[in-house]
Amino acid sequence: MVRTGECPSVAEMAKSLKSSAKSIRAALSRLSQSHAFMQQENGELWRVAPFSVISTAFPVTVGRRSWFGNCIWDALGIPAMLGKNAQIGASCGCCNLAMPIEIHDGKPHSGPGIIHIAVPAREWYRDVAFT
Amino acid sequence: MLLFRSEQHIDRWCEQWKRPRGGTLTLTQGWKLAQLWYGDRLNPQWQPKTASEVESVFQNVGLVGEFWKLTE
Numbered sequence: 001m002v003r004t005g006e007c008p009s010v011a012e013m014a015k016s017l018k019s020s021a022k023s024i025r026a027a028l029s030r031l032s033q034s035h036a037f038m039q040q041e042n043g044e045l046w047r048v049a050p051f052s053v054i055s056t057a058f059p060v061t062v063g064r065r066s067w068f069g070n071c072i073w074d075a076l077g078i079p080a081m082l083g084k085n086a087q088i089g090a091s092c093g094c095c096n097l098a099m100p101i102e103i104h105d106g107k108p109h110s111g112p113g114i115i116h117i118a119v120p121a122r123e124w125y126r127d128v129a130f131t
Numbered sequence: 132m133l134l135f136r137s138e139q140h141i142d143r144w145c146e147q148w149k150r151p152r153g154g155t156l157t158l159t160q161g162w163k164l165a166q167l168w169y170g171d172r173l174n175p176q177w178q179p180k181t182a183s184e185v186e187s188v189f190q191n192v193g194l195v196g197e198f199w200k201l202t203e
Binding site: 002034035036049050071072073074076077078080081082090091092093094095097099101103107108110112113114115116117118119120121122 | 134137159189
């Protein structure tokens with residue numbers, strides 16, 4: 001995902017690793033125990049933290065490459081992980097007003113904004129999509 | 132974890148979702164958290180953080196209190 005911006009499918013991983021789709025799904029299931037990886041119901045990846053495999057309200061652009069974060073933490077995590085300047089197309093969780101964030105020279109630049117996390121840390125992985 | 136324009140917009144969102152208010156961070160805290168959380172993620176030797184390591188990260192960012200606790 002870092003190199004191409006695309007997440008390989010289970011079939012693509014099986015082909016490139018000369019393995020079976022069943023083995024790949026089982027391996028992804030084991031990796032998902034760390035919560036860094038999470039699968040969709042069909043076994044394909046949904047989250048490769050900090051990247052989201054599916055489109056979200058948190059697009060992140062670094063140079064000519066773009067990804068999606070699962071939440072504002074993950075969106076900030078993409079330039080933090082890559083050590084790059086970035087543009088994050090965030091918006092208000094309440095009214096959807098655009099709240100773009102620019103990461104430049106190792107710092108965030110934006111208008112006023114507050115991050116809210118709804119679920120206490122102990123409960124994060126009960127329903128990570130809502131957190 | 133969502134970004135909001137103001138405290139009032141957080142309150143509106145909580146009312147809409149019938150949720151109590153959770154924890155809040157400034158954008159600067161969120162950026163520091165992201166750096167501490169994901170800064171080492173490309174290291175092939177990366178391992179998930181333990182609960183006490185996660186709490187240590189939270190403390191470094193100034194996130195303390197029951198909401199941010201993982202251990203007893």
